[in-house]
Amino acid sequence: RLDKINIAIDGPAGAGKSTVARKVAKELTYVYVDTGAMYRAVTWFMLGHDISSDETDRVIHAMRELHIELIPGEECQQVIVNGEDVTDYIRANHISKNVSSYAKIGPLRTKLVEMQRNIASSKGVVMDGRDIGTHVLPQAELKIFLTASVEERAIRRYQEIKDNQQVTLEQLMHDIAERDRQDEQREISPLVCAEDAIRLDTTSMNIEEVVNQIISYCRTITDGAK
Ligand code: CDP
């Protein structure tokens, strides 16, 4: 019998990764780790210091001055950058638009991946991102690849921010498709479904259905193992 396993959840923007991963973690009393928040935190820091993603050397240099802490919480994971709580800032639209261009930089990824592997070393982690099953935790006992149509994913995001008149559904769909393209086409650890991942198309699934499906896969592994 396996006590605790690691669960990797990957997929494109708006597929439901963070919502689902958080609920799965709560149900299993595992730790939820949102790796996208780490790439967002780096992006927030670099933009704040006027370091563009084209200036690779400056980015790599600045990474040395950058300390990210993740504090797990029930409802959300707090993100602290050099002592400052940036949890709310990193969801802004200008961060979403820029994050993929920083996430291409190899040495930046190496540093974040190292942190992610450390967190997962004690097992009992639900980690979501783009390269968790393929690169960060290739030994994860359960790998899920969540997808949904780009229209559905844009609608989900739009509903989250519908009070905010600044962005149209069409713009969101365009931004999400562009981010998917950059994440899928980058050279290092691109967004791709791992060979041994279970692919779940959630276009017409609600959150509860997705969560229950993943918990049931997990129980098969933990209860089935000797
Ligand atoms: O929540 P959402 O799907 O919008 O994005 P996120 O998970 O916060 O990730 C933001 C961006 O960080 C992605 O579009 C990727 O460019 C990058 N990322 C990555 O490269 N690798 C990861 N493991 C997680 C995120």
Ligand code: CDP
């Ligand atoms: O983390 P990721 O970008 O993959 O997606 P998310 O931020 O967890 O989910 C985006 C939005 O879609 C959230 O508002 C979820 O409540 C919603 N959602 C949904 O309506 N149906 C699902 N099956 C999954 C997520």
